[in-house]
Amino acid sequence: MPTFEYAPAPESRAVVDLQPSYGLFIGGEFVDPVDGTSMKTVNPATEEVLSEVAVGGAADVDRAVKAARRAYERTWSRMPAAERGKYLFRIARILQERGRELAVLESLDNGKPIRESRDVDVPLAAAHFFYHAGWADKLAWAGLHGAALGPDGVPLPLGVAGQVIPWNFPLLMLAWKVAPALATGNTVVLKPAETTPLTALLFADICRQADLPPGVVNIVTGAGATGAALVGHPDVDKVAFTGSTAVGREIARTVAGSRKKLTLELGGKAANIVFDDAAIDETVEGIVDGIFFNQGHVCCAGSRLLVQETIAEEVVGRLQQRMAQLRVGDPLDKNTDVGAVNSAEQLQRITDLAAVGDAEGAQRWTAPCPLPENGFWFSPTLFTNVSPAHTIARDEIFGPVLSVMTFRTPSEAVTKANTTPYGLSAGIWTEKGSRILWMADRLRAGVVWANTFNRFDPTSPFGGYKESGYGREGGRHGLAAYVKEA
Template sequence: IARHVQKHQRLITVMESLDNGKPVRESRDADVPTVVRHFYHHAGWAQLMDTEMAGWKPVGVIGAIVPWNFPLMLLTWKVGPALAMGNTVVLKPATYTRLTALLFAEICAEAGLPPGVFNVVTGDGRFGSKLATHPSVDKVAFTGSTQVGQILRRATAGSGKKISLELGGKSPFIVFESADLDSAVEGVVDAIWFNQGQVCSAGSRLLVQETVAQKMVDKLKERMRHLRVGDSLDKCIDMGAIVDPTQRKTIDEYVQGAKAEGAEVFQAHDCFPTKGCFYPPTLITNVQTSSTVVVEEIFGPVLTVLPFRTAKEAIAIGNNTIYGLAASVWTENVSLALEVAFNLKAGAVWINGHNMFDAAAGFGGYRQSGYGRDGGKEGLYEYVMPTWMEKPKPENVDVNYKTFGATLPTPPSNATVEQNTIEIDGVKMPCIDRTYKLYYGGGQKRPDGQYSRPVLSPAGEVISVVADGNRKDIRNAVEVAHAAAPGWGKRAAHNRAQIVYYMAENLELRRDEFATKLQRMTGRTMKDALEEVDLSIQRLFHWGAYADKYGGSVQETTLYGATVRVHEPVGVIAIACPDESPLLSFISLFAPAVIRGNCVVIIPSDKYPLAALDFYQSTCTPSK
């Protein structure tokens, strides 16, 4: 396929620019070479799958949905790894830009791809939802807006489908006084005016150190006066047309709104076409961190400028967004660049560069920029599943709302006591109630609503009483988790491992006690309960060993310089545990999250919560 794309490079280049409106120079020098590079790269992974991806198998049918800003390149990011791992693909291109997808289908047939392996279906946005929710689609790969990504996530929830989302962004472009300002200016051109700013990772927030802010702005204005806007097929053009009038209108509404809020707007109108769907390069200053044009993704050639004083302030402003797709840091000070890069909450951070993509380097975001990766070995895992795994077949479970959350009556004063229990209407209860509390912020907490519920054994015996939390308890736990996340994420990996080993040692000391509690809660044999405790101890040691062995790697790419892949913490993770194997499932979900520097807010098994509640009492101290 890569060779056939090269063969038809001129036709593809022209068609991509006609379809999208981007300058033909960008299609020729950026899009098509990236497409070819991805197919060659993933052809290599196809060759090495049996050895490098041993233990993994194809997912099945991939439903790929791509946007209009990079019709062919983003198609390739989905199709390349999917085909390399042995999947079949049904592609839905954007409504505006279907031509190169259909041309690519012809290229696949010409290259000898078997019929049915790659398929293209066209339609509007609702058509994409139909594809994503089709029961025979095993995985959804989507690139597009955050709003549509949220719709697809809700539509596929509970279906058992894999899904990866590469969504919007509001990426910071941070310039320090130690940067080469002339290079930074050219970097801004590539960051925000590349493809008319219609790029998910566009550096649309320019953060400049106060001491050089005015000088940087003056240089930018001068450079903007020399940007050429016009016919996309003119090789001398820097910016082409916006994809359609609706998008152009949206961009202009954001700019006019900024003027109404008191911002200063500079637009370069030199040599600007009077006809067509064009929009001039735009620079907006005198804005606040809460300004609409600073907060929301505009998806156009609009750049906002914010000053900062210190590196700490730059990091705070850079992370002050709901997105987390990309960022770039500009300085000649290497230690400063690395320190800031590691603290920016973005999926990709470039140093002295922006919008630099390579097939060997994974790309994707987190927060509301989505999850999953395109490119690199990490991108392959989006299109495979373990060989032992069967395709999930979710079953809808009906909840009996008449008995859901039911409580038991208070025992009367004349109840008889036998063997430390009392019996009321055939239900045995402990004569001394033990109420397990919530645990967050390093201590046990009473539930905000002061409610509790009993935990019953299979025989109907009340084993204990547990706290029943509400929204305020969740809010409190999330707040303390966020407060602890920066320190825990930066703690030495060896220290995190020692803490998890300590948990395993304490669990071993109380092995029989935990097994007895499991046997009493679940009704399983003592042998099974002891085996679950032993597996939980083993699992803690396993993940403790991984604490300092998954930090990342340096990847070889075609880019100038080194690409560093860092497995940084996600942050605060919400976990809900199943009823099956209540202790082992709790440990298996909790341990890998914390050893990699995350903080967790976890809900134990609803039916058998005591194993997790005993675990925090026996293994956790306020410092942990």
């Protein structure tokens, strides 16, 4: 059989207009930070510096919160809800119009394949605004039990929301945070992740194009200290955080004793459970999608594969075959399946945890994919001989590393799946519908996918049990996080 090679199919960078430096977006304009520091943001696929971005200090955060408060009191909370909704519809449309530009910029700054930024991140971000736009003037019908109501019977907003988002889905996480906050009548100060600020800064320009009133959305770039200043600011009414469980715990401590409302979407160690009657080809695709989508930088990634013992050998064999076909490399190439690891720091963490897997006696198999010379890369990796006690079966790796374990009965699968402090998501692969539902009832996870994985939709609530956080984002349920309690 002849082998056909893929020709390079790079998406053009020309669509992106990068500035050499960016300030903070406060009160509707870009301003310099008070203390004047900045940081570089890097293309993880080449280590090329893309731009210099301001680092917001406590004084900048304070300025942004004040701008958000002013916009909340003078404009946003007084505007008819239908008009608020129309701003969100505008933003949704501009996200669609500038979709390619956003996708290329996301892939440049984050390292994810253009196929994913173009087909997943950006369309979902637009859909999120579209969906929440419609809610703005329909909150009275959203069944938000226990909400404080205004004179017109409509649930009231909280005020200013401080939002801190991660680097794995920079624009999409922005949409998950900003859209519901604005729809319910809050204004926001958003802190993008240190390593991926660029699409948030482009979003600032989209707010300008939409004529969004100044101060409704403020974007303060920076690192951990910036986020901590925002979360701790006394005039923030609501804190929303997506990121690691460790930081989530710190935030919960910071907020404790205040009246700030808090939602946390944290880490995960999802079990992807495969029964012996599962449709094997679809299942193998689902496993691959579950762990290697977005380089495994996904909080709900199916990082623990639980396979029924009778088919374990076959599944692992097919999985290795499939993994060997994955194309790792240039994120802007339209044929790329797995892109760059987002940062040197994250690459180090993945490398270290994989080494612990070796040391504890698990069997490593690495996909024979050629890797580029520059940039941060980690080949798709699979560990067998893993026991539930192993570090790689317990800790979130947040990279393209899959730990395989086996089970015999559905009850054993449930026990093993639930043996984790996390509870964000789970997957079930079987042709038996009644078993899917039986399993779903017993899995302690906020999202359960059956015969699919990593599906997201603005109408579908997302969030975790246990140490994966609390609160939901998306759907009718996600609105509750942004309205005042009676």
